Amino acid sequence: MIKYTGVYARLLEQYILFKRHLGYKFVDAAYTYALFDRFSIENGEATIGITKELAEKWATKRPNESDSTRYRRVFYLAQFANFLNVSGYPSHVPRLPRTYKTTFTPHIFSKTELHSLFEASDRLGTTCNMSSCASVAPVLFRVLYGTGIRIGEAVALKDRDANLDEGYFVIRDSKNGQERMVPLSNSLTTVCRRYRESLRGVVVHGQHFFAAPNGSKCSAKATYEWFRKAIWKAEISHGGRGHGPRLHDLRHTFSVHSLATMAEAGLDLYYSLPILSKYLGHQSLEATDRYVRLTSEMYPNVLSDVNKICAYVFPEVAHHETY
Numbered sequence: 001m002i003k004y005t006g007v008y009a010r011l012l013e014q015y016i017l018f019k020r021h022l023g024y025k026f027v028d029a030a031y032t033y034a035l036f037d038r039f040s041i042e043n044g045e046a047t048i049g050i051t052k053e054l055a056e057k058w059a060t061k062r063p064n065e066s067d068s069t070r071y072r073r074v075f076y077l078a079q080f081a082n083f084l085n086v087s088g089y090p091s092h093v094p095r096l097p098r099t100y101k102t103t104f105t106p107h108i109f110s111k112t113e114l115h116s117l118f119e120a121s122d123r124l125g126t127t128c129n130m131s132s133c134a135s136v137a138p139v140l141f142r143v144l145y146g147t148g149i150r151i152g153e154a155v156a157l158k159d160r161d162a163n164l165d166e167g168y169f170v171i172r173d174s175k176n177g178q179e180r181m182v183p184l185s186n187s188l189t190t191v192c193r194r195y196r197e198s199l200r201g202v203v204v205h206g207q208h209f210f211a212a213p214n215g216s217k218c219s220a221k222a223t224y225e226w227f228r229k230a231i232w233k234a235e236i237s238h239g240g241r242g243h244g245p246r247l248h249d250l251r252h253t254f255s256v257h258s259l260a261t262m263a264e265a266g267l268d269l270y271y272s273l274p275i276l277s278k279y280l281g282h283q284s285l286e287a288t289d290r291y292v293r294l295t296s297e298m299y300p301n302v303l304s305d306v307n308k309i310c311a312y313v314f315p316e317v318a319h320h321e322t323y
């Protein structure tokens with residue numbers, strides 16, 4: 001647990017506790033506030049109340065700092081300053097830097113590419129050692145595409161979180177700290193059952209659902225390394241670091257394909273979008289906006305009115321997050 005020692009220590013702890021009680025994990029923010037705590041000590045702050053001078057000094061861009069990192073630093077201080085004002089400590093709320101938007105476009109796998117990826121991942125597990133997660137790759141990649149859950153949520157799953165009799169996962173360790181239930185298709189449930197039967201008799205460390213043959217937990221980092229090998233075997237072009245395809249793009253692909261399927265089935269997107277947003281674990285409909293636009297680009301005939309839908313349902317998104 002992070003320890004704060006500056007003049008704002010008590011109030012920082014109160015604010016973080018307040019946000020976590022609301023369901024936010026607040027991990028990145030807690031780290032940023034540790035930096036601000038040290039910053040306030042270095043600047044000799046002895047009285048509670050953020051001055052304009054201190055806020056502007058904090059907001060100054062640092063050498064080699066990205067626009068996104070700076071934006072988050074200032075954003076978190078602005079939130080804390082608002083909290084201080086409400087708590088009776090007059091504070092200057094810093095002005096947020098000019099908004100930014102990512103230029104990265106996720107890779108949406110075609111059905112042909114997915115077929116090749118799954119076939120390649122099946123071949124990975126035939127020559128792995130007992131501590132390797134290659135044997136997990138075939139089912140894990142299918143789960144990521146078939147459910148749209150994040151890789152961090154997948155590797156955090158415990159045996160108790162998987163109900164393969166009724167076909168669903170319970171996501172407890174989510175990015176936004178909100179527990180949710182994720183249903184599995186019949187075919188994906190069958191894949192998961194076969195995988196777990198293959199581990200029968202193996203003592204799984206910590207009882208994690210996804211584990212290597214020797215029972216050790218599979219990490220997100222190891223999974224991504226096997227993903228890179230799988231797309232190479234599948235002859236899917238990789239653009240290099242920062243260009244993808246990324247493992248996270250399986251989540252993007254699930255979302256785009258789901259929206260296209262719902263539209264093709266004649267479902268009203270005004271009703272289906274909130275369902276998909278909740279299913280994905282988003283805290284707001286704005287976070288689902290990008291998937292809608294990607295779907296519009298890939299399936300223009302299916303979502304011909306998507307721009308009108310976006311304009312009505314979603315305001316402009318001020319900054320990018322990893323969805």
